[in-house]
Amino acid sequence: MLAGIAMPAFAPALAHVGDQIVDIAMRSDIDGARVWFDPIGVLVSPGTTITWITRENVHTATAYHPDNDGHSLRIPKGATPWDSGYLVNPGDSFQVTLTAPGVYDYYCAPHEHGGMVGRIIVANPSGPGALPFDYFKSHDPVPDWQDVPEMARNNFPSIQRIMEQGTVRL
Numbered sequence: 001m002l003a004g005i006a007m008p009a010f011a012p013a014l015a016h017v018g019d020q021i022v023d024i025a026m027r028s029d030i031d032g033a034r035v036w037f038d039p040i041g042v043l044v045s046p047g048t049t050i051t052w053i054t055r056e057n058v059h060t061a062t063a064y065h066p067d068n069d070g071h072s073l074r075i076p077k078g079a080t081p082w083d084s085g086y087l088v089n090p091g092d093s094f095q096v097t098l099t100a101p102g103v104y105d106y107y108c109a110p111h112e113h114g115g116m117v118g119r120i121i122v123a124n125p126s127g128p129g130a131l132p133f134d135y136f137k138s139h140d141p142v143p144d145w146q147d148v149p150e151m152a153r154n155n156f157p158s159i160q161r162i163m164e165q166g167t168v169r170l
């Protein structure tokens with residue numbers, strides 16, 4: 001099946017055939033009025049490494065997780081939360097490798113209220129990130145988690161659109 005395809009003789013990556021690398025740019029217009037992740041939604045296979053790269057302005061890539069400033073849990077249970085910290089200079093980047101299947105919602109800390117959020121689906125749309133934004137309000141006791149801001153709620157690409165298109169850009 002691989003006949004005719006030149007394969008590097010020494011590539012250790014052959015042990016991870018199927019793994020992907022996906023770049024997500026962190027964008028801004030010149031006065032910071034419009035900020036966004038590009039692409040804003042991606043469907044990937046388990047083991048994919050995501051690289052966020054700042055192009056303009058100052059951003060973070062931060063998972064919706066209680067460990068991150070009391071945000072609600074919107075990544076798979078048991079998945080490791082991440083927070084890039086501030087990526088200040090153009091070209092600054094941050095990587096995570098995602099293995100657990102499910103929906104991963106994340107935000108930019110300085111721009112969450114401006115609607116700068118993104119969604120990654122690993123393999124299938126399961127887990128807390130597939131639930132409505134206020135799902136935890138029905139827990140007893142109700143966790144002391146932050147609500148997802150209105151602007152952020154409105155900007156997430158739908159799970160259906162990501163599953164259909166694979167990559168969603170604004």
Ligand SMILES: [Cu+2]
Nearest residue numbers: 059108111116
């Ligand atoms: Cu930002």
